[in-house]
Amino acid sequence: MQNKYDVVIIGAGAAGLMCAHTAAARNKKVALLDHSNKLAEKIRISGGGRCNFTNINTSPSQYISNNPAFCISPLSRYTPNHFCELLDKYNITYHEKTLGQLFCDGKSEQIIDLLDFLCKQNNVVRKMGVKVEQIEQNSSGFCLITDTEIIQTEVLVIASGGLSIPYIGASGFGYAIAKQFKLNIVPTKPALVPLTLGVEQLESFANLSGTSFFSRTSIGRTSFTENSLITHRGLSGPAILQISSYWDKDMAITLDLLPTDDICYLLEMNRKSNKLLNNFLHQFFSEKFALSLCDLIGINKSISQLSNKEIAKIKQTIHGLTITPNGTLGYKKAEVTKGGVDTRELSSKTMAVKNNSNLFFIGEVVDVTGHLGGYNFQWAWASAVVCGNSI
Numbered sequence: 332m333q334n335k336y337d338v339v340i341i342g343a344g345a346a347g348l349m350c351a352h353t354a355a356a357r358n359k360k361v362a363l364l365d366h367s368n369k370l371a372e373k374i375r376i377s378g379g380g381r382c383n384f385t386n387i388n389t390s391p392s393q394y395i396s397n398n399p400a401f402c403i404s405p406l407s408r409y410t411p412n413h414f415c416e417l418l419d420k421y422n423i424t425y426h427e428k429t430l431g432q433l434f435c436d437g438k439s440e441q442i443i444d445l446l447d448f449l450c451k452q453n454n455v456v457r458k459m460g461v462k463v464e465q466i467e468q469n470s471s472g473f474c475l476i477t478d479t480e481i482i483q484t485e486v487l488v489i490a491s492g493g494l495s496i497p498y499i500g501a502s503g504f505g506y507a508i509a510k511q512f513k514l515n516i517v518p519t520k521p522a523l524v525p526l527t528l529g530v531e532q533l534e535s536f537a538n539l540s541g542t543s544f545f546s547r548t549s550i551g552r553t554s555f556t557e558n559s560l561i562t563h564r565g566l567s568g569p570a571i572l573q574i575s576s577y578w579d580k581d582m583a584i585t586l587d588l589l590p591t592d593d594i595c596y597l598l599e600m601n602r603k604s605n606k607l608l609n610n611f612l613h614q615f616f617s618e619k620f621a622l623s624l625c626d627l628i629g630i631n632k633s634i635s636q637l638s639n640k641e642i643a644k645i646k647q648t649i650h651g652l653t654i655t656p657n658g659t660l661g662y663k664k665a666e667v668t669k670g671g672v673d674t675r676e677l678s679s680k681t682m683a684v685k686n687n688s689n690l691f692f693i694g695e696v697v698d699v700t701g702h703l704g705g706y707n708f709q710w711a712w713a714s715a716v717v718c719g720n721s722i
């Protein structure tokens with residue numbers, strides 16, 4: 332039978348491409364299927380077109396999962412160094428932008444082209460624009476009924492990603508297959524996503540849309556000290572995207588707007604100054620932002636006239652501004668999907684389903700979600716290689 336493979340991988344994104352060439356290099360007959368006609372669109376649009384393909388600081392602590400220890404094994408067996416060695420071998424140059432984040436010097440397409448080349452070199456059969464309509468497990472593996480053909484495979488790998496950015500091909504396919512095989516799914520939600528504010532809060536930031544500021548943004552004990560951005564819908568920027576992965580309905584986030592200074596000490600040092608508070612704050616914030624903060628605090632007088640009670644109020648806003656977002660911009664704008672196939676159902680050595688050893692789940696469809704900064708691609712590469720090497 333011509334349509335018979337050792338391995339069929341559904342989803343030709345980051346994880347699918349990586350797994351396909353890894354398995355094919357081990358003499359497996361591999362087919363890689365995608366319902367989209369375009370290969371790895373998320374790699375192409377990632378990192379502003381330069382793909383933040385890994386982070387040199389990768390460790391399990393940068394991943395969120397209901398089973399946090401699961402990612403330790405795959406991440407330790409395929410590290411950022413391994414991926415860098417692959418890029419070095421094919422002369423793809425890159426640089427560290429900030430906080431260990433590695434980006435291509437050129438365009439993201441270089442990574443897609445490399446993975447595509449490795450698949451072609453290892454004779455992976457690629458089938459794009461294919462709709463998988465039904466999957467049945469039989470004595471010789473899995474039978475896939477697609478809109479164009481029937482395919483038989485011994486091993487099935489689901490690499491169909493999460494729900495974010497549906498217009499470039501994201502779908503709930505992987506979760507549906509997990510359900511079909513009676514696997515538990517950790518509830519999904521948009522993550523690394525801008526947060527929205529209600530009308531009242533938006534009004535207090537009305538003239539600040541486009542303003543960015545540095546802050547320590549926290550929910551409970553989790554915090555990120557990076558830039559944030561005020562938008563016409565609410566809040567965005569790296570610190571907000573990071574904290575959004577920990578945010579749930581009705582939760583407040585706390586912003587420390589001067590995380591490396593102590594506003595009380597700074598005011599005390601200037602106790603005799605006749606500067607108005609907004610002019611004083613302008614040394615740390617833009618003019619507009621400083622004025623809005625004074626509005627928010629409800630005080631704008633000279634430093635020398637501030638009472639201790641007023642200083643405490645200023646401290647409360649500068650070091651502990653609390654905002655309760657009313658939602659997120661959803662999967663349309665989320666970089667990733669939190670939750671997914673419960674890792675307790677999978678082997679961390681192989682990514683196979685524990686009680687169905689020829690069925691594998693890799694990449695974002697699994698309940699392992701990285702922080703912003705190259706960690707999600709590193710998970711895609713690591714889970715894919717571990718899987719490809721075990722098939």
Ligand SMILES: Cc1cc2nc3c(=O)[nH]c(=O)nc-3n(C[C@H](O)[C@H](O)[C@H](O)COP(=O)(O)OP(=O)(O)OC[C@H]3O[C@@H](n4cnc5c(N)ncnc54)[C@H](O)[C@@H]3O)c2cc1C
Pocket residue numbers: 341342343344345346347364365366367370371372373374376377378379382383384385461462463490491492493495496499500501502503504505665666667693694695696704705706707708709711
């Ligand atoms: C705008 C944006 C920027 C990002 N930037 C970065 C970054 O710089 N660094 C980083 O680490 N992460 C980044 N990410 C996250 C990263 O892209 C993902 O975590 C990663 O692509 C997941 O890889 P994956 O292979 O599991 O899934 P995907 O790359 O999403 O691939 C899944 C594939 O499965 C296919 N598919 C879906 N449903 C079906 C179906 N029913 N049948 C057949 N095929 C199907 C899709 O078409 C797709 O090709 C970004 C995400 C977005 C949205």
